[in-house]
Amino acid sequence: MRKLLYVFMVCVFMVAVVALVAGFSIGAYAKETITYYLWDDPTYKNIVEAFNASQDEVFVDAKIIPAADYDNKLRTLLAGGAEMDAFMTKTAHDIYPMVENRYVEPLDDLIVKYNFDLSAMSAYERVYRIDGKVYNIPFRGAAYYTYYNKKVFEKAGVPTPDTYVEKGEWTWEKFVEVAKQIATGDGKIYGALMYFWSLNQVSPAIQRGVQFITNEGKIDIDDDSVLYSFKMRKELEQAKAIIPQAELKATKTHYSRAFWEGNVGMLLIGAWFPGQMLSARDGNLLKDYTWNDWALTRLPCNEPEYRTIDVPTFNCVHADSKKKDAAFKFIAWMGGPEGAKVVAQNGFLPAVVTPEVEEAFVSVFPDKASLKYFLEDKVVMPHWLNKYGVGIENMLGPVMEGYLLTDMSDDQLKSLINEKLQEIIEITM
Amino acid sequence: MRRLLIKHDSVRDVLIFLLPSFLGFCIFILFPIIASVGLSFTNYRGGKTIAFVGLKNYLIAFHSSGFQEAFWVTLTFVVFTVFFQIVLGLVFALILNQKIVGRSFFRGIIFLPVVLSTIAISLAFMLIFNPQKGPVNNFLMSIGFDPLAWLASPKTSLMTVIIVTVWRQFGYYMVLLLCGLQTINPTLYEAAEIDGADSVRKFRHVTLPMLTPILFLCIILALIQAFQVFDQIFVLTGGQQGGGPAGSTTTLVFDIYLNAFNNWQMGYSCAEAIILLIIILVITVIQYKRQQKWVTYDII
Numbered sequence: 001m002r003k004l005l006y007v008f009m010v011c012v013f014m015v016a017v018v019a020l021v022a023g024f025s026i027g028a029y030a031k032e033t034i035t036y037y038l039w040d041d042p043t044y045k046n047i048v049e050a051f052n053a054s055q056d057e058v059f060v061d062a063k064i065i066p067a068a069d070y071d072n073k074l075r076t077l078l079a080g081g082a083e084m085d086a087f088m089t090k091t092a093h094d095i096y097p098m099v100e101n102r103y104v105e106p107l108d109d110l111i112v113k114y115n116f117d118l119s120a121m122s123a124y125e126r127v128y129r130i131d132g133k134v135y136n137i138p139f140r141g142a143a144y145y146t147y148y149n150k151k152v153f154e155k156a157g158v159p160t161p162d163t164y165v166e167k168g169e170w171t172w173e174k175f176v177e178v179a180k181q182i183a184t185g186d187g188k189i190y191g192a193l194m195y196f197w198s199l200n201q202v203s204p205a206i207q208r209g210v211q212f213i214t215n216e217g218k219i220d221i222d223d224d225s226v227l228y229s230f231k232m233r234k235e236l237e238q239a240k241a242i243i244p245q246a247e248l249k250a251t252k253t254h255y256s257r258a259f260w261e262g263n264v265g266m267l268l269i270g271a272w273f274p275g276q277m278l279s280a281r282d283g284n285l286l287k288d289y290t291w292n293d294w295a296l297t298r299l300p301c302n303e304p305e306y307r308t309i310d311v312p313t314f315n316c317v318h319a320d321s322k323k324k325d326a327a328f329k330f331i332a333w334m335g336g337p338e339g340a341k342v343v344a345q346n347g348f349l350p351a352v353v354t355p356e357v358e359e360a361f362v363s364v365f366p367d368k369a370s371l372k373y374f375l376e377d378k379v380v381m382p383h384w385l386n387k388y389g390v391g392i393e394n395m396l397g398p399v400m401e402g403y404l405l406t407d408m409s410d411d412q413l414k415s416l417i418n419e420k421l422q423e424i425i426e427i428t429m
Numbered sequence: 430m431r432r433l434l435i436k437h438d439s440v441r442d443v444l445i446f447l448l449p450s451f452l453g454f455c456i457f458i459l460f461p462i463i464a465s466v467g468l469s470f471t472n473y474r475g476g477k478t479i480a481f482v483g484l485k486n487y488l489i490a491f492h493s494s495g496f497q498e499a500f501w502v503t504l505t506f507v508v509f510t511v512f513f514q515i516v517l518g519l520v521f522a523l524i525l526n527q528k529i530v531g532r533s534f535f536r537g538i539i540f541l542p543v544v545l546s547t548i549a550i551s552l553a554f555m556l557i558f559n560p561q562k563g564p565v566n567n568f569l570m571s572i573g574f575d576p577l578a579w580l581a582s583p584k585t586s587l588m589t590v591i592i593v594t595v596w597r598q599f600g601y602y603m604v605l606l607l608c609g610l611q612t613i614n615p616t617l618y619e620a621a622e623i624d625g626a627d628s629v630r631k632f633r634h635v636t637l638p639m640l641t642p643i644l645f646l647c648i649i650l651a652l653i654q655a656f657q658v659f660d661q662i663f664v665l666t667g668g669q670q671g672g673g674p675a676g677s678t679t680t681l682v683f684d685i686y687l688n689a690f691n692n693w694q695m696g697y698s699c700a701e702a703i704i705l706l707i708i709i710l711v712i713t714v715i716q717y718k719r720q721q722k723w724v725t726y727d728i729i
Contacts, residue, residue, distance in 0.1 A: 072690045078475065078476075079475035079695075097476070097693040100474060100476060101474055101476020101477060102477045196670060245674075247578075249581075249670050249674070250580040250667070251581075394671060394691050398676040401676075402675035405582060405584075420494070420495075423492075427493075427697055428694075
């Protein structure tokens, strides 16, 4: 009996030693797993998978949240101290409260440690550098364009927007005129779709450089361009040239679906949309038109020098992450030249445009002219990038709806905007 | 054999059985309320930095046009939903208290929305009230009426939310009032008949007074629920995008949500929540004090 027990103990000891050695061996070659939060655009999953396949050090465990709920869920997760290593930010001005709340890690040391070249995205410095420190790495470039359905223009017998761009006539007045010409007036065909996000409400004002509230907390409204923006939208809705904003919200109509339906002539939206068009092509979702029947050109602009609008999309490292190096390696890849190629192959404008990126884009666009406008050098005006930005973003929608759906006069509108901005300044302590 | 003598302490036993519920109440209700009171005096934004700001949040709330608008929207919502829920509940309770064919079936059908998920109901009504393709507008057009904007207009969006809320909830009050009707002593009706009372007088002088205790309970419950409305507003009016057109469906609770989760102003939204709590408390206390004037507790 004693002998048997002795043999058994020796066997157990040997198995334990072997397991320990094997464990160490496996551990030496195991990837470091990081938790990364993003929203449910299918192309982002492709980008994460491309990263995981490209190297052996870091594995990204993607936590996907539906886009419509992403902002609120992310804020709740951050406030609740959920475990995460890195996350994508959907609303650019959220970076200010995130920095104030110490959710995001300053990246300056990591940038030096891993020799990351920020100079290639210096155009976005206002977004990634806050109070002198770098808090995020942009991976998706910023620009709004006019996407258009050639078939709709053909049926209406109206020249496509690029015709006016080439003549230097693609202003907001021309945009309104063209939208009204295309629209049937009965809701069957709309001239354009201007989504209900706040920057879509006041694009002319953003192009002018209006910030609504400055960094110093002063109200900054160029009344002409702000009022112009509101009146333009009202004119278009009254002519049934665009889908009414309230209807877009009430029916939860997504801009991509509306454009894929084939009954919208133009769509004013950002540089990620070619990626969504790729998804529509692959999923056979384009109705009554084909891949070659769409194109893009510049955003309408009334300013003497052409400028578009938008802010880039970026990734952050969570301040409480225990794997900051690994998280940084991922977001640096995504924002760098390697990641930019993958971002481009998936139809998004990356933050860094290299010759390889340009090559990758060739298959993403239906024609060369669209590619030319997509990649051309241009001034990009950001919107309300300071600590008041969150309040401004949330204020503009209801004010616009009030103006569109009631008999509010121009003076009442100006007074209301001023009042609301003053409240934002008071609340933002 | 030893016998164990167990001493019964009834108070201790009661406390032990109440402990799980009480702990749950403390963790999920009492402590959050106390924390909210504390946070309402700070500039808390959900992060690691916090500073005491005194009554600033409350002063801002009272001056804020957003808060004032939300208050009036809430008041409108409360008045109409409470009124229609109670009236419809009473009407159907009276009808279904009679011996009619299919009484049990109708009671079940009317109560069914109460047990369904508010989210599911709201999603369904969002499709039903679709201004372009919804069946309600299609029906209106088929009988020669103009379609309504429903959730897409500030003039009709609150009314639409009220309709959905009343439709969902009145069955609950119908059941409560039905119970109340069935506890009324039949001899009171016999006495009234002997005195020559017709149906209307019997309803006015027997049914209503005897129902007042249940009516009081229904009104209190309906008021509290109406003040706390959130789910159907969030789903019906696109909560993630800031709610109904031009803030027409932004109630106080929804405004609290927007300030906390869209604007990162958690300290301020706590102040709004405390103000709402005080409003509900005051109304409830007033109701309790005034009940002596109109609630009949005499039991014959």
